[in-house]
Each structure stands twice: as structure tokens, then as C-alpha cells.
Amino acid sequence: MMIIRISKTAAVAATALFSTLVAFGNLTDYGTNFAFVQHVMSMDTIFPDAAIKYRAITNPALHNLFYFLIIAAESLTAILCWIGAYRLATNLRNDARSFNASKTLSIAGLTLGFLVWQVGFMSVGGEWFGMWMSKTWNGVPDAFRFFITILLVLVFVAQRDEELA
Known part of the structure; x- marks a missing residue:
């Protein structure tokens, strides 16, 4: 059905927009968001008696490096999803094989987004x-x-599409 293909394209574009806004916010409000990374890595606001404080990284150069990597991964997620959404959109009316093949960059971008927020932030x-x-x-x-939102989009987009009626 065409509506499913349109829905998948829109879901990827929505994820692209989200990732773009996150990366843009991190770049344009670098100091505020950098403070977040700095405090998390320094572990200066966790429970005072936590036995894991030995894991803290207090080197500002490493804070900047990690923050740069986060912004780069968010930006790459956005770029892959934008290109992926474009490829899906340009293949909406094509045969199922072409539409399914056009999902590659969308799936890559969604997977990277999942990894950024699940591995980077949660883990x-x-x-x-x-x-x-x-x-x-x-x-x-x-x-x-x-990451749950992105994962749901990934599962939806990865489902094989059939020929249009």
C-alpha cells in the first residue's frame, strides 16, 4: 500500500528532523550541553558514596573529544536519515524490490541513532x-x-514492502 510507504518515508524524515535539531542545539548552545557531558563524565553529582567514582574522567580535553563525537554521531544520523528519506520518497511508486533497496541509508541512519542514544547515553x-x-x-x-522511538521507526521501516496494487 502506498500509505505505508509514505508513512515509512515520513517516519524517517521525522527522525532526521529530530537528529538535526539535537545536533544543531548542541552546536549553537555548546556551553550548556557541554556542561552536561562534563558533569556526567566527571561524576561529580552522583551519590557521594558510590563505589564507581573511580571511573570518572575529569580531563576537559577528553570532555570536548567525547562531546565532539556525540555531535558528529548525531549529525551523521541526521544526514543518513535525510538522504534515506529522500531515497524512499523518490522510490515510492517503484516496484517493491527498488523501494526495499532504497531503505539502506534510512536503516543505517536509524541504527546509528539507536546506538547514539542507547549505547552512548543509556549504557x-x-x-x-x-x-x-x-x-x-x-x-x-x-x-x-x-532510542525507543528510533527503534520503533527502524523496525517499521525494515519491514519488507510488497508490490503496490
């Missing part, structure tokens, strides 16, 4: 650096919301 930030313990710098709920 590394949340668990390794104990971000969940911070009342001030806890991005776990947001990261969860982001």
Missing part, C-alpha cells in the same frame, strides 16, 4: 558513569524515549 552515560544517580544531570529518561 555509557547511564551505567558506566552512573548518570542515573544524578538529580541534576540525569539524561536516562530522555535517552530512553529517544
Whole structure:
């Protein structure tokens, strides 16, 4: 059905827009968002008696490097999803084989987005650096919301499409 193909294209474009806005916000409000990375990596707001504080990284150069990598991954997610949405859109009326083949960059972008927020924020930030313990710098709920949304789009887009009627 055409509506399913349009829906998949729109879902990828919506993820592209989201990733673009996140990356843009991180670039244009570098200091505010950098403070988040700095506090999470420094582990300076987790429980005072936490036994995992030895994991803290307090080197500002490493904070900037990690933040740069986050912004780069968010930006690449956006770029892949924008190109992927364009490819889906230009193949809407084509045969199923062509439409399914046009999903490659969308799937790559969605997978990268999932990895950014699930691995980067939930696993590394949340668990390794104990971000969940911070009342001030806890991005776990947001990261969860982001990666679950992206994962649902990924599952939807990855489903094989059949020939149009």
C-alpha cells in the first residue's frame, strides 16, 4: 500500500528532523550541553558514596573529544536519515524490490541513532558513569524515549514492502 510507504518515508524524515535539531542545539548552545557531558563524565553529582567514582574522567580535553563525537554521531544520523528519506520518497511508486533497496541509508541512519542514544547515553552515560544517580544531570529518561522511538521507526521501516496494487 502506498500509505505505508509514505508513512515509512515520513517516519524517517521525522527522525532526521529530530537528529538535526539535537545536533544543531548542541552546536549553537555548546556551553550548556557541554556542561552536561562534563558533569556526567566527571561524576561529580552522583551519590557521594558510590563505589564507581573511580571511573570518572575529569580531563576537559577528553570532555570536548567525547562531546565532539556525540555531535558528529548525531549529525551523521541526521544526514543518513535525510538522504534515506529522500531515497524512499523518490522510490515510492517503484516496484517493491527498488523501494526495499532504497531503505539502506534510512536503516543505517536509524541504527546509528539507536546506538547514539542507547549505547552512548543509556549504557555509557547511564551505567558506566552512573548518570542515573544524578538529580541534576540525569539524561536516562530522555535517552530512553529517544532510542525507543528510533527503534520503533527502524523496525517499521525494515519491514519488507510488497508490490503496490
